[in-house]
Amino acid sequence: MKNRIALALSLSAVMAPLGAHADNTSSTRIAVAFALPARPAVSTFSDADHGSTIGGGCAPTDRGQAAALVRQIAEDEGFDPDLTEAVAWAESDMGGNQGPSRAGALGIMQLMPATASRLGVTDRCDAKANIRAGVRYLKALYDEFHDPLLMLAAYNAGEQNVYKANGIPVNDETTKYVVKVLNRWKLGKLIKAPIPNPV
Numbered sequence: 001m002k003n004r005i006a007l008a009l010s011l012s013a014v015m016a017p018l019g020a021h022a023d024n025t026s027s028t029r030i031a032v033a034f035a036l037p038a039r040p041a042v043s044t045f046s047d048a049d050h051g052s053t054i055g056g057g058c059a060p061t062d063r064g065q066a067a068a069l070v071r072q073i074a075e076d077e078g079f080d081p082d083l084t085e086a087v088a089w090a091e092s093d094m095g096g097n098q099g100p101s102r103a104g105a106l107g108i109m110q111l112m113p114a115t116a117s118r119l120g121v122t123d124r125c126d127a128k129a130n131i132r133a134g135v136r137y138l139k140a141l142y143d144e145f146h147d148p149l150l151m152l153a154a155y156n157a158g159e160q161n162v163y164k165a166n167g168i169p170v171n172d173e174t175t176k177y178v179v180k181v182l183n184r185w186k187l188g189k190l191i192k193a194p195i196p197n198p199v
Contacts, residue, residue, distance in 0.1 A: 058098035058107050058125035066095035066108055070131055077135045082192075083148075084135055086185035087155065090177060091134075098125070109134025152178045 067085060074084035085094075091110040092098045099106040104113060107130035116124050119133035141151040144159065153168040154161075156177040161169045168178060 057100050061095035063094040073131045074135050079135050079139055082188045083185050086181045090181045152181050
């Protein structure tokens with residue numbers, strides 16, 4: 001019960017409208033302090049960056065290059081690039097830790113072997129293939145559940161666990177994952193929002 005209450009409180013804070021803090025000058029200052037110049041959505045990966053493995057896992061990649069590639073592929077696939085970027089940060093620290101996870105997931109979008117196979121990926125360490133499959137999987141989950149929270153829960157815990165729980169599975173990993181992705185997505189939107197001019 002405590003997990004459900006904590007999740008509800010966390011999600012309500014995350015889902016609050018961005019405009020709710022528009023008059024808050026400290027929020028504006030924080031957004032300005034952390035704002036980074038926009039990066040072009042162009043991949044600077046070379047062919048050597050794809051499919052490289054170390055010790056059974058994928059070699060870490062440059063986070064800036066990975067973020068640009070994530071955004072480019074999400075846009076190509078017609079999916080929210082900010083949300084996709086938030087998922088990639090939660091999954092692999094934007095390519096800094098590509099696994100394998102305890103469950104055996106690999107790559108920037110941390111694909112499980114069965115999921116990768118279902119999506120036609122033969123090399124989960126191929127950054128482009130991994131990201132494209134991850135985005136397509138997110139889209140398929142959204143089409144299946146018609147709910148972004150259930151989409152994220154299913155991406156983390158698997159579709160069957162969402163069905164068994166009849167919602168977000170109540171376990172620490174999945175609830176923290178959903179909140180982590182939504183917080184990063186919401187913060188990204190806030191930082192990119194135009195700063196209102198003082199009157």
